[in-house]
Amino acid sequence: MNIRFLGSAREVGRAGIAVKSEKNQMLLDYGVMLDDEPGFPMHIPPKEVDAIVLTHSHLDHSGGIPLFHIQDKKPVFGTQLTFDLAKPLISDFIRLSGYYLSFEFLELQTMMRSTVHLDFRKEQTIGDMKFQLLNSGHLPGGAQVLIEADGKRIVYTGDYNATDTQLLSGADRDYGDLDAIIIESTYANEVHPNRKEIEKEFMDHVNGVVEKGGTALIPAFSVGRSQEIACVLAANHFEYPVAMDGMAREANRIMMNHSSYMRDPKLFMKALHSAVWVDGWKDRRKIAGKPGAIISPAGMLKGGPAAFYIQKVGKKSKNGVFLVGYQIPGTPGRELLDEGKCVIDGKVQNVKAQVKRFDFSSHSGANELKGAVKDLNGNPKVYVVHGEPATCEMFAEWIKTEVGLEAVAPKAGETFTV
Numbered sequence: 001m002n003i004r005f006l007g008s009a010r011e012v013g014r015a016g017i018a019v020k021s022e023k024n025q026m027l028l029d030y031g032v033m034l035d036d037e038p039g040f041p042m043h044i045p046p047k048e049v050d051a052i053v054l055t056h057s058h059l060d061h062s063g064g065i066p067l068f069h070i071q072d073k074k075p076v077f078g079t080q081l082t083f084d085l086a087k088p089l090i091s092d093f094i095r096l097s098g099y100y101l102s103f104e105f106l107e108l109q110t111m112m113r114s115t116v117h118l119d120f121r122k123e124q125t126i127g128d129m130k131f132q133l134l135n136s137g138h139l140p141g142g143a144q145v146l147i148e149a150d151g152k153r154i155v156y157t158g159d160y161n162a163t164d165t166q167l168l169s170g171a172d173r174d175y176g177d178l179d180a181i182i183i184e185s186t187y188a189n190e191v192h193p194n195r196k197e198i199e200k201e202f203m204d205h206v207n208g209v210v211e212k213g214g215t216a217l218i219p220a221f222s223v224g225r226s227q228e229i230a231c232v233l234a235a236n237h238f239e240y241p242v243a244m245d246g247m248a249r250e251a252n253r254i255m256m257n258h259s260s261y262m263r264d265p266k267l268f269m270k271a272l273h274s275a276v277w278v279d280g281w282k283d284r285r286k287i288a289g290k291p292g293a294i295i296s297p298a299g300m301l302k303g304g305p306a307a308f309y310i311q312k313v314g315k316k317s318k319n320g321v322f323l324v325g326y327q328i329p330g331t332p333g334r335e336l337l338d339e340g341k342c343v344i345d346g347k348v349q350n351v352k353a354q355v356k357r358f359d360f361s362s363h364s365g366a367n368e369l370k371g372a373v374k375d376l377n378g379n380p381k382v383y384v385v386h387g388e389p390a391t392c393e394m395f396a397e398w399i400k401t402e403v404g405l406e407a408v409a410p411k412a413g414e415t416f417t418v
Contacts, residue, residue, distance in 0.1 A: 001019060001020065001021055001147075001149055001150050001152050001154065001180075001417070001418045002018075002019070002020040002415055002416070002417055002418075003017065003018070003019055003020075003154070003180070003182070003383065003415065003416050003417075003418060004017070004018040004020070004044075004413075004414070004415040005017055005383070005385065005410040005411070005412060005413070005414055005415075006018060006030075006041035006042040006043075006044060006412065006413075007030075007031065007033075007040070007041025007042065007412060008029075008031070008041075008060075008385045008386045009385055009392075009409075009410045009411050009412040009413075009414070010385075010387070010388075010389040010392050010393075010409055010410075010411060010412070011033075011386075011387075011388070011389070011412075012060070012186055012386055012387060012388065013031065013032075013033040013034070013039075013060040013386075014031045014032055014033040014039055014040060014041045014060060014064070015028075015029040015030070015031045015041070015055075015060060015061045015158070015385075015386065016028075016029055016030045016031065016040075016041030016042070016044075016064070017029065017156060017182060017385075018044055018049070019129075019147055019149075019154070019156075021127070021128050021129050021149035021150050022128060022149075022150055023127050023128045024050045024051075024126055024127035024128055024129050024149075025048055025049055025050055026049070026050060026051050026052070026053060026126060026129055026131070026147070027044065027049045027051070027052045027053070027068075028052075028053050028055070028145055028156050028158075028182075029052075029053070029054060029055055029061040029062070029158065030052065030061075030062075030063075030064040030065050030067070030068070031058070031059060031060040031061040031062060031063050031064055032059050032060060032063030032064050032093070033060065034059065034060070034063075037097075037100050038063070038093075038097050038100050038101065040064045040067070041064065041412075042412055042413055046067070046068045046070075046071070046072050046074065047072070049068060049074060050074075050126055050127060051074065051075045051076075051077060051126045052065060052068060052074055052075070052076045052077070053076075053077045053078065053131065053133075053145050054076055054077070054078040054082055054083070054086065055078070055082075055136065055142060055143050055144065055145065055156070055158030055159070056078075056082055056136065056138060056139045056141065056142035056143065056158060056159060057082050057083075057085035057086035057089055057139065057141070057142075057223060058089070058139065058159070058223070059089055059090070059093055061158065061159070062082075062086045062089065062090060063089075063090060063093055065090075065111055066090065066094075066103040066107035066108050066110075066111045067102065067103055067107070068111075069103070069107045069108075069110040069111045069114060070102070070103055070107055073110060073113070073114045074114060075114055075115075075116050075126075076111060076114050076115050076116065077115075077116045077118055077124060077131075077133075078115065078116075078117070078118065078133070078141075078143065079117065079118060079119070079120070079133065079141040079142075079143060079261070080117040080141070080258065081140055081141030081254070081255070081258040081261055082141040082142065082143070083112065083115045083117070084141075084254045084257070084258070085139075085140070085141065085223055085251065085254055085255075087108070087112055088247070088250055088251075088254075089223065090108050090111075091105065091108060092247075094108065118132075118133050119133075120132075120133050120134060120135050120143065120172070121133070121134065121172075128149055128150075129147060129148070129149040130147070130148040130149065131145055131146060131147045131148070132145075132146050133145060133146075134146055134155075134171070134172040134174075134175075135168075135169065135171060135172040136157065136158055136159065136160040136161070136171050136172075137160055137161040137162060137163070137164075137165075137168050137169060137170045137171035137172075137362075138158070138159040138160050138161050138168075138171075138224075138362050138363065139159070139168075139223065139224045139362060140167070140168065140223075140224060140227070140255050140258065140261045140262065141258065141261050142158065142159065142160075143158065144156060144157045144158055144160055144171065144172070145158070146175060152179040152180070152418050153175075153176065153177065153178050153179055153378075154178065154179060154180040154181065154182070154380075154418060155175050155178055155180075155181045155182070156181075156182040157171070157181070157182065157183045157184055158184065159184055159186070159362070159363055159386065160184060160363070160364060161361070161362050161363055161364050161368075162364045162368040162371070162372055163192075163195055163364070163368060164195075164263060165195065165228055165231075165263070165360075165362070166199075166228060166231035166232050166235050166263070166264070166267065167224070167227055167228040167231050167262060167263060167268065168228075168261075168262065168263050169263045171364075173372060173375065175376070175377065176377060176378075177377045177378035178376060178377065178378045178380040179378060179380055179381070179418050180380050180381045180382070180383065180418045181373075181376060181380050181381075181382055181383070182383045182385055183369070183372070183373070183382060183383070183384060183385070184363065184364075184369075184385060184386035184387065185369065185384045185385065185386060185387030185391050185392050185395045186363045186386055186387055186391075187361060187363050187364065187365045187366060187369070188366055188369050188384075188387055188391050188392075188394065188395035188398075189366060189390075189391050189394060189395075190365055190366055191365050191366050191367055192359055192361055192364075192365030192366075192367075192368075193359055198358055198359055198360065199232055199235075199236065201358065202232065202322065202324075202358045202360075203232070203233075203236045203238070205320060205322060205354075205356060205358075206218075206233070206238065206293055206320070206322065207238070208320075209318070209319060209320035209354070210240045210291050210292060210293065212318050213291050213318060214291060214316070214318035214319040214320060214353075215287075215288065215289070215290065215291060215292060215293075215294065215312075215313050215319045215320075216292070216293045216294070216319070216320045216321075216322060217294050217296070217306065217309050217310060217313040217319070217320070217321045217322070217353075218293060218294065218295045218296070218322050218323075218324055219296060219297070219298065219299050219300070219301050219306040219310075219321070219323060219324075219325075219333060220248070220295050220296070220297065220299050220324050220325060221297060221298075221299040221325055222246055222247035222248040222250070222251050222297040222298075222299075222304075223247075223248075223251045224251075224362055225299060225324060225325055225360065225362070226244060226248035226251065226252075226295050226296075226297065227248070227251065227252065227255060227268070227271070227272070228360060228362075229295050229324055229360070230242060230244065230271040230272060230275055230295060231264075231267055231268055231271045232360075233271065233293060234267055234270055234271035234274065235267055235271075238293065240291060240292045240293065241276060241287075241290065241291075241292035241293070242274065242275040242276065242292065242293045242294075242295065243275065243276045243277075243278050243283075243287045243292065243293070243294045243295070243296075244272075244275045244276070244277055244278065244295045244296070245277075245278040245284065245294065245295070245296040245297075245304075245305040245306075245309075246296050246297040246298070246304045246305045246306070247297050247304070248295060248296065248297055249277050249278070252272050252277070255268075255272075256269065256272060275295075278296075278305070284305060284308060284309070285312075288308075288309055288312035288313060289312065294309055294313075296309055299323075299324070299325040299333070300325070300327050300328060300331035300332065300333035300334070301331065301332035301333040301336065301342070302331050302332055302333070307332070307343075310332075310336075310342050310344070310351070311342075311343075311344045311345060313353055314342055314344055314349075314351040314352065314353050315344065315352055315353075316352055316353060317352045317353065317354070318353075319352075319353035319354075320353055320354045320355075320356070321336065321351065321353050321354070321355045321356075322355075322356055322357075322358060323336075323337060323355070323356070323357040323358070324357075324358050324360045325360070326361070327357065336351060336355055337355065337357055340355060369395065370398070370402075373399055373403055373405070374403055376405070379405065380405065381405070381406045381407070381408070381416075381418065382396070382399050382405050382406070382407040382408075383407075383408055383409075383410055383416070384396045384399070384407060384408070384409045384410075385409075385410065389409075392409035393409045395407075395409070396408055396409040
């Protein structure tokens with residue numbers, strides 16, 4: 001088999017990997033990099049692609065797939081939940097970035113009509129290639145891909161998390177013997193804190209604020225993180241009102257139709273049923289001044305209802321703003337974290353509420369990634385992707401030195417033979 005790296009090579013984002021057997025070619029993800037202008041992986045002629053596999057709904061993995069439906073109807077494989085979540089995300093992306101794109105809503109509709117829904121561990125065939133999806137633990141419905149062709153077996157982890165969370169079971173790593181693995185390295189140089197300890201510290205802070213009559217604003221990504229935080233609050237018997245707002249509400253509706261993907265469907269349904277789903281500005285104004293927790297996108301305070309809430313919650317020292325996701329440099333969330341400042345009433349001001357970040361990452365950290373490589377069976381070659389350039393190189397070097405497997409951090413456009 002040949003593996004060609006079109007994107008996410010020595011960078012985080014715009015995933016795209018082409019796997020070619022003797023007779024067929026499969027595309028694993030085709031995402032977008034969200035800068036001032038959207039950036040796509042390297043071009044691959046649609047006529048040369050027999051099928052696309054989408055690992056999960058995030059735009060850095062899904063956002064470019066409609067490009068393959070301008071003239072063709074390429075089959076796109078993934079879990080049903082992945083496609084149900086991808087549709088509103090890509091739709092929103094087209095609405096915001098349409099000027100830069102060569103596809104429109106029509107192509108998204110064609111893509112959705114071309115989807116083939118697979119359950120985990122269900123074998124599928126494309127020509128001379130066999131493949132199956134394995135739970136990735138990263139996002140509800142998210143998958144890894146195990147491919148068999150030309151007598152070889154390879155795994156593409158996509159984004160994955162080996163640790164159980166309140167929302168999801170950790171990644172399925174029962175791969176059998178492998179000839180190659182394409183593994184993410186987003187946090188290969190960062191050790192995540194123990195999940196239970198992070199939850200306890202988070203709950204102590206949220207309870208501390210609310211018990212004193214304050215409001216805890218929790219800016220969170222709408223797909224995955226918002227629901228995870230709702231489950232954390234429910235699992236720890238949070239006794240005060242919880243409000244959910246923004247696009248998280250639409251994600252909630254979709255996920256409630258697929259609760260079997262969750263680690264504890266009962267807890268998940270209880271968490272979402274017991275939350276108040278904010279319905280418009282009247283609700284927002286009321287909730288912003290009441291003791292309780294507000295879970296709201298955007299996770300980095302870049303727009304969404306969270307940008308409204310921070311102006312109300314940030315003014316009072318009895319309140320708290322608890323960031324639960326990575327804050328990209330240059331975002332309002334990062335500025336708040338680094339400098340304690342935010343735009344309030346049209347000007348940059350010091351935020352009086354207490355501000356803290358909690359590491360609820362949905363990616364494996366350094367210890368989990370290293371453990372995963374040590375546990376591999378067979379003598380696979382390891383391709384390290386989806387990380388900063390130095391991180392990819394460092395992780396590949398560690399694998400060679402410490403584990404004794406052949407490892408490489410590919411560059412965009414490079415092709416390797418397995």
